Amino acid sequence: MSTRPKFRETTCLDGQWIVPPLQLNNANIFKPILSCRAYFPIEFFQAAFLTLVNHPEYNSSLILRSDTVWDDDLTIHDAGSENSNNPRPSQRCMLKDHIATRSIRRKLLPRRPGRDGSLEQDCIIYRSKYDSHPTVGVLVPQIPHNHGLPYYHPSVSHLAFRYVHSDTHTDAPEETTQYLIIEVIPLDDSPIDISSRLYRTCLALLETIDRYSWGSANNYKKRVIHDVIIPRDEYQDLYLIMKERYKGLVDVWQESTDPCKHVFEDVGIATFLMLLWKKTYEYVDPECFDAERPWTLWPRPSEGFVDLGCGNGILTHILISEGFKGEGIDLRSRHSWSHYPENTRRHLHVQAFNPFELPPQLKPSIFIIGNHADELTPWVPVVSSILPASGYLSIPCCPWDFDSKYERGRGGAFKVPQFDSKSHEHQEFVESLGFGEAQGETSYSKYRVWLAYLSRACGWKLECEMLRIPSTRNWAIIGRSRDGEELSGREVAQNILSAVSxxxxxxxxxxxGKSR
Structure with missing residues (x-):
């Protein structure tokens, strides 16, 4: 892929316009704010605008996501004409000398619902009457009566992205004469000077759509893929509920570590596990049902879970508090343990891990969790195969091999299998793991590749997910089903155990500390 040209914006506030501004049929005129050179053909503009429509969270940390209310192709019934009776394109946004080709209504969902409300917004794509390609995308907020716009939305009634051609404003004819422009119709008394929030928002949006357009033209593909196993919407909706239920742990944090990181990271992992179990296991009759907690009826591992190296115990505490059966074990207790309710405390154990004499909490059909479990990490798929467990989730952090030595990605003392790092098969395998470093060249990536091969050798069908948690170590490997001959995988695991011995x-x- 070629290198993207450096983004350079030009202000339009001084009246130096590349082309005349857009105008609504009701005579309202847009105000151009910023422009930049467009180093991509016109046919890639629409794809970039749709990326912005589908993923507003990429450009604002205050937005969780958008849900599509409708999506109409207006070219099918010629609904984009000025005389159309179709009510869906916003009648407040019929552009002079343009024809609407697509109308999308989306609902913007805030990341913090207690502070900001949701907002519906029309996203309309236009082509000029004199061009066959879409060249304009307009965002029109549907402002509720007697309510203002939420904080995350700029103070405008219309915001337009525009792709134009021009033979002016260039001293180098060999350079592109294509431009991207952002134009707005501001709400009353909204400042638009270069120090205003609206100007900064437009600058960020212009750079974003320029980046998306150039990436689309140059076949850019995301190297890190989220939401492979659990759909994004399901995860985010449940996460917001769980975050609200456990945010109070931040205020009573008993450890010296960052409370926000650890609390919300484990809230995210608990959310993922609850949805993973719902998708994986058969229905099990719960002891009780709570209408405010519908997950009490969700499937879960019949023998519960064991959190190996549970540390501060938050993950174990959350899952147990939400009605899931399980145990947490660690080499030492933490200050937090004594502050949990009795129902959690009696499930936290000071216990050493010995693969040659497994702790009593590890039994067949249990689900094993290895969350940043350090030296226990390579043992998770091995022990899960030997038991056998009903499944496991491992989130690796620091590279450790079976001899408890810190290896920094050397691959461990026990090689499974011997693989050729330059082979086409190996490269395909690495790409399937879904993490972002260049083909597994970093030490952490090499360790993850080794763990993935280890899991497959132990007979597990390999599944990977980049979790939506506040950690740079957010890659997870999941075992939910056996791949091929179960006995051969258990034999590999037993051979590993024998070799280590x-x-x-x-x-x-x-x-x-005292075992319990």
Missing amino acids: ERGMFTPRIPE
Whole structure:
């Protein structure tokens, strides 16, 4: 892929317009705010605008996502003409000398519903009467009566993105004469000077659509893919509920670590697990039903879960509090443990992990969690195969091998399997893992590749997900079903256990406190 030209904006506030501004049929005239050179053909403009429509959260941390209310192709019934009776294109946004080709109504959902409300917005694509390609995209907020716009929306009644051709404003004929322009119709008394919030918002939007357009023209593909196993909307909706239920833990944090990171990270992991179990297991009769917690009726692992290296115990606490059966084990208790309710405390255990003599909490059909479990990480798929467990989730952090040595991606002392890092098969395998570093060249990436091969060798069908949690170590490997012959996978796991025993380098750590 060629290098994207540097983005350089030009203000239009001084009246130096590239082309005359857009105008509504009711005579309202847009005000041009900013422009930039467009280093891509016109046919890629619409794709970029639709990316912006479908993913407003890319450009604002205050927006969770958008849900589509409708999406009409207006070219099918010629609904984009000025005389159309179709009520869906906003009648407040019929552009002079333009024809609407597509009308989308989306609902913007805030990341913090307690502070900001949702907002419906029309997103309309136009082509000029003199051009066959779409060249304009307009956003029109549907402002509720007696209510203003939420904070995350700029103070405008219309905001337009425009692709234009011009033979002016260039001293180098060999350079592009194509431009992107942002134009607005501001609400009353909204400042538009270069220090205003509206100007800064327009600048960010202009750079974003320029980047999307250029990327579309140059076949850019995201290297990190989210929401492979659990749909984004399901996860986000449940996460907001769980975040509200457990945000109070931040105020009573007992550890020296960052409370926001640890609380909301484990809220995210708990959310993912609840939806993963719902999708994976069969219905199990709960002991009780709470109308405010519909997940009490959701499927879950029949024997519950074990959180290996549970640390501060938040993840175990959340899952148990929401009605899931499970245990957390760690080498030492944390200050947080004594502040949890009794129903959580009795499920937290000071216990050493010994693969040659498994803790009593590890039993067949259990679901194993390894959340940043350090030296326990490589043992998660192995023990899950030996038991066998009903499944596992592993979120690796620091690279450790089976001999508890910190290896920084060397690949571990036990190689499974011997793979050729330059082979086409290996490259395809690495790409399927879904993480962003260049084909597994970083030490952390190499460790994840090794863990993925290890999981597959132990007989698990490989699934990976980049979790939506506030951590740079958010790649997860999931085992939910067996791949191929189950006995051969268990045999590999047993051979690993035997090889580690013969080397005699692994020594179970001693619990730091009273076992319980």
